[in-house]
Amino acid sequence: MTQTPTSFDAADQDAAALQVAAMCQALRAPGAEMASVVDKVCEQAQARGLEDAADDLARIRKACARLCALIEEFADAPRAARENPAQWLATQGHLRHDLRTPLNAVKGYGDMLIDDWSAGPGQPLQDDLRATLRLADQLLALIATPQEAP
């Protein structure tokens, strides 16, 4: 009696895990690109002596690292789902939320720095910050749209 729903649930779980894995694959390249642009901004800000921005840049950098770590953690979601189904079930519900949180931080702090750097020594760094925000938007769009299972 319970056989059918159980196997249905398992198939459902597999499909969800595959979807997450596909999403993480798609997030990987823009995520890594965003992290490297942010590294570049941090280095240039330091070189230009923009010390007021150091704390906010550190937050942006930390958020990028968090995002990349999550992407790697869930890139192999089907295996995680097989090996520890209970933990997988507990995490998958808020995975998209967890992925959005660091992007929220990148966008918010990035926006503020763009304002701060509208003039003065930070101005040449604005383009890289804008590129960072575009990548963050791209990542948010990928997270918002679950990839349909074939």
Place this chain on the structure above:
Amino acid sequence: MKLLLVEDNEMNRDMLSRRLLRRGYEIVMAVDGGQGVEMAGSELPDLILMDMSLPVIDGWEATRRIKAAEATRHIPVIGLTAHAMAGDREKAIEAGCNDYDTKPVELDRLIAKIEALLPGKPA
């Protein structure tokens, strides 16, 4: 204009409060729903920005309590949630929120909602 921001995430709180400060708002902050209800009464802000996923008591319950109390029921509440799920808006309105927005916050959109609830009040 005084806004009460109820948000448990340190980074979100820091970011949103600073962005609103730059737009000329006065900001007071609470880190959980219980403190939010308490500060709504003690600070009597012009408007409350309420994150919905909060520790101690969640944003829905905190809003219900604020709207149930004589001293605070007139204060407009904007519910904020990161889950852009169908039904979230209705759930927030049902709890007593006057409006609702999703995170990540688009600052101009949020400010338009704040201004719509407080017509004629300068930041």
